[in-house]
Amino acid sequence: MAYVNPAGEFTRDQRYIATRITADGRDGFPVEAGRYRLVVSRACPWANRAIIVRRLLGLEDALSMGIAGPTHDERSWTFDLDPGGRDPVLGIERLQEAFLARYPDYDKGITVPAMVDVPTGQVVTNDFAQITIDLSLEWTAHHRPGAPQLYPESLRTEIDEVNKGVFTEVNNGVYRAGFAGSQEAYDQAYQRLFSKLDWLSERLAGQRYLVGDTITEADVRLFTTLARFDPVYHGHFKCNRSKLAEMPVLWAYARDLFQTPGFGDTIDFTHIKQHYYEVHRDINPTGVVPLGPDLSGWLEPHGRESLGGRPFGDGTPPPPPKPEETVPAAHGTISGR
Template identity: 70%
Template sequence: MTIPTDPETGEFHRAPSHFAARITADGRDGWPVEPGRYRLVVSRACPWASRALIVRRLLGLEAALPVAVADPVQDERSWRFTLDPGGRDPVLGIRFLAEAYAEADPDYDGGISVPAIVDVPSGKLVTNDFDRITLDLSTEWTALRRDGAPELYPEALRDEIDAVNAAVYRDVNAAVYEAGFATRQAAYEEAFDRLFARLDALADSLEHRRYLVGDTITEADVRLFTTLVRFDAVYHGHFKCNRNKLAESPVLWAYARDLFQTPGFGDTVDFDHIKRHYYEVHEQINPTRIVPKGPDLSRWATPHGRQALGGRPFGDGTPPGPPPPGETLPPQW
């Protein structure tokens, strides 16, 4: 995997999503919400795709939006479906996600990313806009949500959620990559300092409140969690984000364990996929492709004590039930 960085500054910046059509209740972009019409393509290794998996599960959209899970180890032809019999997605009939991109735009020559939503009848990619996908699951797919689904993007709190999300994206979600992929010392240190300054501020905010916005789980918690859950396993060592481990930050470590132990979060996390993807694919950073054995993942199951802060995880809703058949993960430790 070639990591694109600025040759002069050594900075890495994530490319914007090229395919940004929206699947909406009224179909105004030509893509109406319909149960079973679309396929959500993810890698369980990818934090951006993990957002979609968590929101889909919390809202009970598994039947309405079936999922395809790519192999965590890419090759030069992009995300591949080698986990499926015959190396093809059984619904889309393709071997590589790039084929759906080509159906949407034969001239596209950019990156192939997940999450991606593909229109099953045409085989065309509809969107790879990871920022918008989860918000639309909360606001446009409401007719297909389960009874008791939580409000992850409540209208009264959207401005506050958006502000938190913007800061977390810039200084946490993206900053770990900007530190890890930097090819100049100054670029690395700038991202490193920004990351830990924001983590310190988040720890201060969460010391006396259970969730980031309001007293229930929202989209903001989902977006922070997907970086935190990968921190000690990958970002601390592989991306050199090593001022301290997550497990050495009492507030954030307890917050992350609280979410991990909440139905819909930890039961979508696959540490094997996470570790193999980063350490095997990023050969510029880890040329030996050796995957570390640690850390001790069983610590994710230890008590966190965050219930003492109050809060109602699902608000007036209820937890999701068990994962559907075929989506239950093997034991993580």
């Protein structure tokens, strides 16, 4: 399965299923507790956003979560973590089955996160950017008491502006560097990425969060890329001007979020490294997964409290994750792998 564009610049296929799950059900899929299943992989940064938002908003009881394994083949993500290799709720071995149940001739990417309608077994949407916004705005009837405002109306214009630049230059920028098929394309991607990271460092030097004084959707979107930077993007994707741990402001900002309930407790470094190094064989032909880097630094003091800010605004931190959704300790920072 090839990821590198031999012609030069990597271009992401952004043809997603645009159906939405809304409070009024205008697309035919009304918000209902227990009706839908969020399918994710802890390896994927786009899926990791949905995992975090679901945690922060306390939607665990209303929206179940299926966790695919860290690797996939050309067909799709598989449920090899579950007994018998089948999702226990959907009863399928591959996420592809849910896509084909709705679109028998589906010819686009089988991606996570995906929302699946449990009664029919059909995928509803895999539009990752819209999924998290809708969890904030459309699922309010099922939010936990004390759920934070991740997409407050007064800040939406600024959040959208920041998110646009972060997606283009950072979230997707690391892939543009990693999957570049020519020196020129790589050079341009590299410069664009680090130019934006420098801009973010300047912005965050004097404020604790990206927009406003509380955690918002913008922080969630940047965090999932930063969490993967040193374990994967620095080496595997050649984003090696400097490690995250060598960019003081961004490193402290990332640690601040990592140590905030709902962020670091969703990160599975083992799955992250297995996915990138084993799946992208055109970049890493041997499939060998590196043992490093040392990840214990994520738990060191960050000092960002001095900038003020209130992580959850008028809300409260989420409770600990459910036992069945807890990342194994050996997959986080404790083992340093």
